[in-house]
Amino acid sequence: MNTTSEQQKQINIAYIGGGSRGWAWRLMTDLALEKDLSGTVRLYDIDFEAAKTNEVIGNKLSNKPEVVGKWQYVAVKSLDEALYGADFVIISILPGTFEEMYSDVHAPEKYGIYQSVGDTTGPGGLIRGLRTVPMYVEFAEAIKRNCPDAWVINYTNPMAICLKALYEVFPKIKAFGCCHEVFGTQKLLTEVVKEFLGEEREISRREIKVNVLGINHFTWFDKASYKTHDLFPLYKEFVNKYYEEGFEKTKGLWEKDYFASANRVKFDLFKRFGLIAAAGDRHLAEFVPYIYLTDKETVYKWKFNLTPVEWRIKHREELIKLSKEYASDQKEVPLNPSGEEGVMQMKAILGLDTLVTNVNLPNMGQIPNLPIGAIVETNAVFTHDDVRPVYAGKLPSDLASIMIRHISNQELIVKAALEKDLNLAKRAFLNDPAVERLPQSKAEQLFDEMINNTKKYLAYLGL
Amino acid sequence: MNTTSEQQKQINIAYIGGGSRGWAWRLMTDLALEKDLSGTVRLYDIDFEAAKTNEVIGNKLSNKPEVVGKWQYVAVKSLDEALYGADFVIISILPGTFEEMYSDVHAPEKYGIYQSVGDTTGPGGLIRGLRTVPMYVEFAEAIKRNCPDAWVINYTNPMAICLKALYEVFPKIKAFGCCHEVFGTQKLLTEVVKEFLGEEREISRREIKVNVLGINHFTWFDKASYKTHDLFPLYKEFVNKYYEEGFEKTKGLWEKDYFASANRVKFDLFKRFGLIAAAGDRHLAEFVPYIYLTDKETVYKWKFNLTPVEWRIKHREELIKLSKEYASDQKEVPLNPSGEEGVMQMKAILGLDTLVTNVNLPNMGQIPNLPIGAIVETNAVFTHDDVRPVYAGKLPSDLASIMIRHISNQELIVKAALEKDLNLAKRAFLNDPAVERLPQSKAEQLFDEMINNTKKYLAYLGL
Amino acid sequence: MNTTSEQQKQINIAYIGGGSRGWAWRLMTDLALEKDLSGTVRLYDIDFEAAKTNEVIGNKLSNKPEVVGKWQYVAVKSLDEALYGADFVIISILPGTFEEMYSDVHAPEKYGIYQSVGDTTGPGGLIRGLRTVPMYVEFAEAIKRNCPDAWVINYTNPMAICLKALYEVFPKIKAFGCCHEVFGTQKLLTEVVKEFLGEEREISRREIKVNVLGINHFTWFDKASYKTHDLFPLYKEFVNKYYEEGFEKTKGLWEKDYFASANRVKFDLFKRFGLIAAAGDRHLAEFVPYIYLTDKETVYKWKFNLTPVEWRIKHREELIKLSKEYASDQKEVPLNPSGEEGVMQMKAILGLDTLVTNVNLPNMGQIPNLPIGAIVETNAVFTHDDVRPVYAGKLPSDLASIMIRHISNQELIVKAALEKDLNLAKRAFLNDPAVERLPQSKAEQLFDEMINNTKKYLAYLGL
Amino acid sequence: MNTTSEQQKQINIAYIGGGSRGWAWRLMTDLALEKDLSGTVRLYDIDFEAAKTNEVIGNKLSNKPEVVGKWQYVAVKSLDEALYGADFVIISILPGTFEEMYSDVHAPEKYGIYQSVGDTTGPGGLIRGLRTVPMYVEFAEAIKRNCPDAWVINYTNPMAICLKALYEVFPKIKAFGCCHEVFGTQKLLTEVVKEFLGEEREISRREIKVNVLGINHFTWFDKASYKTHDLFPLYKEFVNKYYEEGFEKTKGLWEKDYFASANRVKFDLFKRFGLIAAAGDRHLAEFVPYIYLTDKETVYKWKFNLTPVEWRIKHREELIKLSKEYASDQKEVPLNPSGEEGVMQMKAILGLDTLVTNVNLPNMGQIPNLPIGAIVETNAVFTHDDVRPVYAGKLPSDLASIMIRHISNQELIVKAALEKDLNLAKRAFLNDPAVERLPQSKAEQLFDEMINNTKKYLAYLGL
Ligand SMILES: [Mg+2]
Ligand SMILES: [Mg+2]
Ligand SMILES: [Mg+2]
Ligand SMILES: [Mg+2]
The missing domain is CATH 3.40.50.720 (NAD(P)-binding Rossmann-like Domain)
Structure with a gap:
């Protein structure tokens, strides 16, 4: 290049x-x-x-x-x-399509398995x-x-x-x-800065420096700072203060918006593991479903949402309408920065800048206690024609063990698909922590049902 | 030496x-x-x-x-x-003492957690x-x-x-x-040999050659042979034949002897993972409690036992009586080989023999996808002043992920004890797959109760 | 199988x-x-x-x-x-043919580079x-x-x-x-046993138990024992006793037989590195040519030989004659065991035995401080359809660094051949410790000359 | 912090x-x-x-x-x-003191070993x-x-x-x-930019983006860019153009200034290994002494210098004089930036900036084919209370093998000192590529002489 x-x-x-x-x-x-x-x-x-x-x-x-x-x-x-x-x-x-996604998300509910995303x-x-x-x-x-x-x-x-x-x-x-989930947690930390350091001006989430480590949607910070301030002691105070009630910028939003939460899952994970969980509560919960997703009451108690696919279907209608309006001069596309980093990343890769930010890459050792080759999320340095992970360090071993299970399942799915071996996919499915609670026969029944619902896309498996 | x-x-x-x-x-x-x-x-x-x-x-x-x-x-x-x-x-x-062991095994039962050992x-x-x-x-x-x-x-x-x-x-x-659990599975394989190869003479379990890999009590074979015969296809037939009913040398023993089982857990694990699980069913089940230990009915269905500590207490009385008889000439210690390998191992270490057998050792790479330093069980070569692991190879990634969770918990316990940090012990406890099903408050209550029951031995933690 | x-x-x-x-x-x-x-x-x-x-x-x-x-x-x-x-x-x-081998061995002599094999x-x-x-x-x-x-x-x-x-x-x-080089060193150790332990019966080299580690022809023991005896202190005495004069079973043989030596290189390497070098001196010397192969006088001083290819050519004539005699009933093939292990290995692989012996295999971690994938020589366990390396442990870092250089060069040659890139072959050649002493222009001249001498076999490189 | x-x-x-x-x-x-x-x-x-x-x-x-x-x-x-x-x-x-340094640098000269630094x-x-x-x-x-x-x-x-x-x-x-050696090579690359891209303004060496990998003073770039330009093809042209004559900003300086060179070593190393060597020629040469330091004529031919310690002694006199003038108002300390990065690094560590630059750190995997724990030089990201290496990638295996030898020797010296074992130090010394050319007895004599010359500082070794 x-x-x-x-x-x-x-x-x-x-x-x-x-x-x-x-x-x-x-x-x-x-x-x-x-x-x-x-x-x-x-x-x-x-x-x-x-x-x-x-x-x-x-x-x-x-x-x-x-x-x-x-x-x-x-x-x-x-x-x-x-x-x-x-x-x-x-x-x-x-x-x-949303039809298949409907099955992905809602078919397991009949079996008592709830999924937030x-x-x-x-x-x-x-x-x-x-x-x-x-x-x-x-x-x-x-x-x-x-x-x-x-x-x-x-x-x-x-x-x-x-x-x-x-x-x-x-x-x-x-x-x-x-993925912008990490950004959301950086934004939450700007609230911590405002509340405990009395910073009054608007702080960009990019001013919150973090060491990122984990896997996508189950990503963590083991360091976070704002200027000369270590944010860990402040976040601890923040968690203690808001643990029971939760924290939202717009209070009560989590009961109206399927994508919102009161960050209680995040706070609880901090208490458990000592690191800052850096994704939305809906995503985080899915990695430890036995804690936060055992039933609807538990989800409600932790103040987050199971996002229904119906909402996505309805929302799509609105977007289609909007797209027509944009295309036909009825409405202008608003010229606001999206908050995503794709364009900044491209600039850096073209050689016009140096950028340090979090991305998903194969593990080359940046997280030494996750398997080499697993897709992990850490910081990386972007320069001309180059994206290199920054050494993120080891995860606490219990967190690592939770991730390794999901990594193993995800990699088995890839293997199942590449080797066209449906049985491997079932092994991954049965090893999932949400599925493990089902008796074997129920788990297999659910697997068959879900496979059947998406079989239009599984012709390659000979289905 | x-x-x-x-x-x-x-x-x-x-x-x-x-x-x-x-x-x-x-x-x-x-x-x-x-x-x-x-x-x-x-x-x-x-x-x-x-x-x-x-x-x-x-x-x-x-x-x-x-x-x-x-x-x-x-x-x-x-x-x-x-x-x-x-x-x-x-x-x-x-x-x-058995008093503490009573708590270890039975205190969790009130919370719906059953343990076979x-x-x-x-x-x-x-x-x-x-x-x-x-x-x-x-x-x-x-x-x-x-x-x-x-x-x-x-x-x-x-x-x-x-x-x-x-x-x-x-x-x-x-x-x-x-540990002799592996030996038991070798013995089971001698039954396979008898049944499918028509071997009539008594076969020693040492004639069954195996590649051993895993962690103690959750140990596996990915190769097994008898003379020129690969036993995997035969074991597959054997499992298929006896899957529903189970297999016992003495039929029905599992309903009379707390240490016996019908090997159904072992057979089911073979179907799931394609490897031969090489420990007693009671031990194996504890590593995947969500499959085999969800309640007493499930245990019964899989034809193994929850060994009650009362039995151990009663049995001790008999042993004390026996020891007195042995010491006082009322009874002779029978001169039968124990089936354990300690003395053979000592002979080899003294330089009088070369021995290849399974033992537990820190992982130096003999199982490349388990953490270095974790205590793993594989074959090793014993010679003069030397015990060296044999390269056992990788575990299937789902099995490895299950083990890594237990390894992480066990290592956290060691760390908790060495650093005198009870909170680390609680982290391990909460990350256990049997405990994970409890709501957080219940899990913590159980932890406190069990800690209290054994506090006589935890003075070093400042309790 | x-x-x-x-x-x-x-x-x-x-x-x-x-x-x-x-x-x-x-x-x-x-x-x-x-x-x-x-x-x-x-x-x-x-x-x-x-x-x-x-x-x-x-x-x-x-x-x-x-x-x-x-x-x-x-x-x-x-x-x-x-x-x-x-x-x-x-x-x-x-x-x-020996024509090409003649160039391999002797072409460098004009440049002052002597090779024993x-x-x-x-x-x-x-x-x-x-x-x-x-x-x-x-x-x-x-x-x-x-x-x-x-x-x-x-x-x-x-x-x-x-x-x-x-x-x-x-x-x-x-x-x-x-490769039987290790066997030769085991045989030398039987002499140590005879001399220092007064063992009078003939000892088989297989009774000398060793931990083998290194690369072929630059292989080492860091443990050696006979029955209950650690041989390291005895070998140290032996080396001290025979260091100057050397040791031969048949005294003076090294001056008559191109394949013989007085083991002085072996003894000197023991003094330098503290491990027992386990190959013939002719092979060992080639890995550290700057010590033992700087000129003919040095070779003579260390009491080993540069084996001339002429000898091989002459010897071949004798073998051809012999083969005719064998085929035509003039002579009988003598029925003595060869000392090689191929047949024993096959028996073990067929499942008829268990064998622990040294072989060359890709490094799967058996020598943790040599590169993964490099061909290394260690013990392995042979059983039914299975050859598994035994964990050999780390080499002293200076020895490892010497080996890594040769490993790198050998792997570059393989890569050069597979990618048909003669320049990579030259890189390996220039990085060789015998070649490094030549000025660049001389080294390149020698490379070109040697390549030219063997070009009949390098058509695949477009030569 | x-x-x-x-x-x-x-x-x-x-x-x-x-x-x-x-x-x-x-x-x-x-x-x-x-x-x-x-x-x-x-x-x-x-x-x-x-x-x-x-x-x-x-x-x-x-x-x-x-x-x-x-x-x-x-x-x-x-x-x-x-x-x-x-x-x-x-x-x-x-x-x-310079007395000991005199021995370090010049004692080996009697033995035909020349050192540039x-x-x-x-x-x-x-x-x-x-x-x-x-x-x-x-x-x-x-x-x-x-x-x-x-x-x-x-x-x-x-x-x-x-x-x-x-x-x-x-x-x-x-x-x-x-260490600023990398900076010097970045400066050299600014000359390449000027010459081949026609850039007329003064370019800061910090505008040259590089991926740094290696060990201190034998450091390399495998990527180098200026804005949107990949500098590798340009550097290749540059090397070809100036290979014979060398390149200096101030022509002929290398014959007047003991610290200057015509970059010929650097150019030759590029031809050999395909990467940009990123240290001064004096330093680089010492890692492959058999190429560039075999005798004084060779050094002269490659257009760099053996820096005599006498010069350092004389220069110190001037500095002492200067220090008195600075302290006594006779002279003003000039207020020019030093070109070093220490203060920038401190700022970043305090949380006032984010900085990506090269430093020496223990290898945590940033260079996967050098030993873990070895001190390596790569880029790192500096943020609040944090310095983390950037994944630099693998070195070509021949370069890696050359480095591993020096790493091994340097680590043996540390071990020798910590374990107070002079014999380990001798092992390192004998394994050095400049020393290897000496016959054993000469090498040991030189070792003894050099040890003796510095024995005032080796009391801890019992000397
Ligand atoms: Mg996302
Ligand atoms: Mg046991
Ligand atoms: Mg050979
Ligand atoms: Mg420096």
Whole structure:
């Protein structure tokens, strides 16, 4: 990646899932706000019309005089067209439809298994993974064929399974995964700073320096600071103060918004393990379901939510409507920074900056007590054509043991998919801590049911 | 350890727990049957009278004309006396009394937690461990002081916790741990040989060659052979044939003998993981309590037993009576080989033989996907002054993840004891898969109760 | 490998290099002396006539009444014919001819570089390796195709390069490498036993128990014992006594026999590193040429020999003559055990025995401070269908650093050959400790010359 | 390290070697130029007068109105006084006097061994190390006692030996080592940028982004970029252009200045290994003495210098004179940034910045093919109370093998000193690549001579 000033004008971004009605708009606005970059974004989506609509929206944005980052958006009909010669590849897809996701999340409820998200681990995440791997096999092969030197940014869940599949198929791929859950915890820490250090100005979450370690959605800080201040003693006070009631910036929001929580899971995990859990409570809970997800009352007590897929379906309708309004001049795409880091990361990779931030990468030793090759989340340094993990150190052994179980299950899913061995997938499923409570026969029945519900995507397994 | 023929006559064995009324007699008979060794056995026990009785029993045995291995038995009153100048140290103790063990095993039952043995892992094994570590700290220090080059053979449970404590305190200690659970599974395989290969003569379990890997009481074979025959396909047939009904040499024994089982857990684990589980069902079940130990009906269904401590208490009475009879000429100690390997191991370590057998040792890489330093069970080669693990290979990742959780908990107990930090012990306790099902408040209540029941032995924690 | 008694009668051995006039006869006599095995040996050689002659010799042997191991020998014309359905594959070839070997050994002499053997490391060993790898690539592919479950025993040098090539091409291959250098040092230790322990009976070298660690031909013992005796203090005395003069069973032999030495290099290495060097002095010296191979006087002073290739050429003539005599009834193949272990190893792998002995295998951690994957020599346990390394432990760091350099060079040669990159081969050559003393231009000149001398075998590099 | 704004005014720096007449002034000027920090610098030196003079110089500087960083300098008479309560400890000493250094560098010349610096590895560096370790043992113990949470910055050579000693004695020490050799190579790359990219403005060496990997003074880049430009293809052109003649900013300087070179060694190493060697040629050459240091003519041919200790002695006189002038108002300390990074690093560690730069740290896996625990040089991220290595990746195996030898020797020196075992030191000495060319007796004679020359500092070895 040896770009001259001229080439810089011609950056090629391939967007897989380019019809997306949320992530795509976030990228568009961030690109629009960045004066140092420009080029082409090729939008690929199995829903070509959605990509086409985003093409219109993106180009309209570029034409606005106040927009400093000028990009050309083009919807394309094939992966190869999108990827050929790409400098960056962004992958943000929904693996399957909400129909399959409905099964992932809600089928286990009949068996007394509740999931707050259902896209990462647990029965939902694992089955979703089994559906996702063949798609990522296709992506990896197409990337190898079309743009082997491109940097690949994944936003899709299950994060670890997606990235693992990419690296298994094309080991030299330059891929990493991004997730904003850590950012949310940094924001929570800005509240701690305000409350205990009396800081009055608005603090950016990027001013909270953290050492990140763990796996996606079960990520932790073992160091956190603000300027010259160690935040651990302050967070301890904060947790003690708000442990029972929880803490929310907008009080009571968790009862109205399926994505909100009162951070009680986070506080309880701090008491248990001494580290700051750095993801939303809905995600964290799924890694220790026997603590926070045993039944609906327990979920309510801990003040977080089981996000129903119906809500996602309804919300999609609104987004479709919105996309039409954006495309047809009825509404303007608001020009606010998304809070995501993709564009900053691209700048650094192009050589225009040095950036230290958290990402998901194969473990090369950055967390010495997790398995080598497992997809882990730590800080990394981004510079010209380079993303290198920072040594994050060891996890407390009990936390590590909890993660290793999920890592093992996620990796078994990838193996099951690559070797087309449904039995391996069942082994992962049975080893899941939410499933383990079911009698064997029930667990197998649930597995069969969930597999059946998603079989449209499992033809590769001979189903 | 450079023994001349003369010195060989003077082998010194220190027996910690030398008042034991089962293990000690086993050693005595094995020594009596071995013509190539002789020397002194110093018996140390906190119950000096028991040691004294064993001194009498041992010396009577040595005086029998038919006995070829002549040893002098001496009961001693201090650890230092027992250990000074020892060539071998045998440790076989009951950490605490049956009163504490009663709590370990049965206190959790009120909370719906059932344990089949309660001495290895789970709430019982962990609390027992917390009581045991300070004793082993004392042993390690005394060994370092009195006989740093001695070989130390541990028979006490919790095996991993005992050995870890020895190595933490005295890293250069030459200690390993022995357990006969693997032998039992080899014996089961001799039944497979008889049934499927039509072998009619009695087969020794030592003719069944196995690759052993795992942790004590959750040990596995990924290879097993008899002469030129791979036993895996045969065992698969065997499991399929007996899966529902179970297999016992003496049919129905499991309903009469608290230590017996119909091997159904073993067969089910084979179906799940594809490897041969190589310990008694009672032990195996405790590592995956959510499968086999959820309630008494489940235990019954799987045809194994929860061994009540009352039985042990009653049985002790019988043994005390027996010891008096042995000591007073009313009864003869029967001269049968015990089936244990301690004496064979000593012979090999003295240089008189080469032996390949399974033992517990710190992981130096013999199981690459378990943590380095964890106490693991694999084959080892015994030669002159040397016990070296054989490379056992990787475990399937789901099995490894299950073990890593128990390893983490066991190591946290050792750390809790060495750092005198009760909170670490609670972390281990809460991370146990049997405990995880309890609501936090119940789990903590149980922990407090169990700690209180054993507090006589926890003064070192400031309790 | 699940052999029934019937199949056992039909063991298939493929012998690559089956026209060999030394190694092949050794195998034949060992097979003839082993009553428990029988079957077919297929002899493959690029010199078909030589294989054919060995077929005759072998079958004559089998027909002798006093021979208990009955085998059928068949010379075949292709690798595939030899390998199809083989249970064991033996590889013992001369890579190239003595003409190329002449260059390997003697071309560097003009530059002041002396080699005592020239087949393992140093300029000769590396260039020989470059010629050998493509042959082993062919073998590995043919084994994968014809008999993927066969056990492969390599006797060819350069041992590490041959085995590395096999494992690179076919990672699941069951291959190990055998060399008798260690045996020679065990024999030397029997002399120590005789001299210092007054043992009068003949002692077998197998009674000397050793922990083996290192790389082929630069192998070491850090433990050695005879019965109950630690041999290290005795060897120290022995070295002190014979350091200046050297020790030979047949005094003065080293001045008459190119393969003999007075063990002075071995004694000096003991003084330097505190471990027992366990290979012939000629081999050992080549790993630290700056000590023992700086010039001919130094070699003479240390009382070992530079074996001239002329001798090998002459000796071959004698062997050809001998082979004719054997084949034509003029002479009988003497029925003495060869001292090699191949047949014992096969018996153990078939499940008829358990054997602990030294072999060359990829490092899976048996020597923790050598690189994982490097071909190392340690003890291993042989049982049914299984060869597992024994944990050998760490090498002293200076010894390890010397080995790592040779390992790196040998692995670079394999990589150079597999990637067809002559420049990598030159890097290995320049990094060799014998070559390093040359000015760059001289070193490159020598490289070019040696490459040119062997270019008949380097067509695959585009030469 | 939880500093409030108030505390920030009171940063305590302990300077061991505070009488230094170069490094101390560099720190003083850098502190004077940094407006965000202030506090006290306690100067400790075995030459108290020198420290006292620096106290005067430092305080004078602080009193200048144009100086924005106000510090109080205090010369103290004991280590404990200097260290008690320190936030940072700087160590920059001369271990021994120039008399001993004279022997280190020049004693080997009689034996045909030439050293360009003699302070890092080779006979000089190793003997210097043996003298240095006991000093660092004392420092480590005093730091543990007085300021266990302080950050320790080492500038003394031999870098790896100094840091290893600190970590061996006090494993939880927060120590790292700094060296400007990498900066010099970054500066050289700015010349490449100017020449091939036509950049006309002055480029800061910090704009050259590099991935650093290796060991101190034998450090390498495997990535280098300037803005969007990969510098590897440009450097290749540069090397080809200047290979024969060399490259200097000031042409011919290498013949006048003992510290200058024409970068020919660097260029040649690039041709050999394909990576950019990132230290001065004088240092680099000492790691492969058989290439560049075989005799004086070779050194001259490669256009670098053997720095004579006489020069250092003479230069010291000038510095003493200068120190008197600075202290007595005859001369002003010039207020130019030193180019060192110590003050930037302190700022980042205090939480005022995030910094990515190269430092020496124990290997925690940042270079996977060097031994864990070895002192290696890579990039690290500096944030609040935190210095974490960045994953640097594997070295080419031949380079790694060269480094491992030096690492082994340096670690043996530390072990020799800690275990007070002169024989281990001799092993390291004999394993050095410059010494290896000597016949054993000569090598031992040189060792004895050099040991004798420095015996004033080796009383701890019982000499
Ligand atoms: Mg996410
Ligand atoms: Mg047991
Ligand atoms: Mg050999
Ligand atoms: Mg330096």
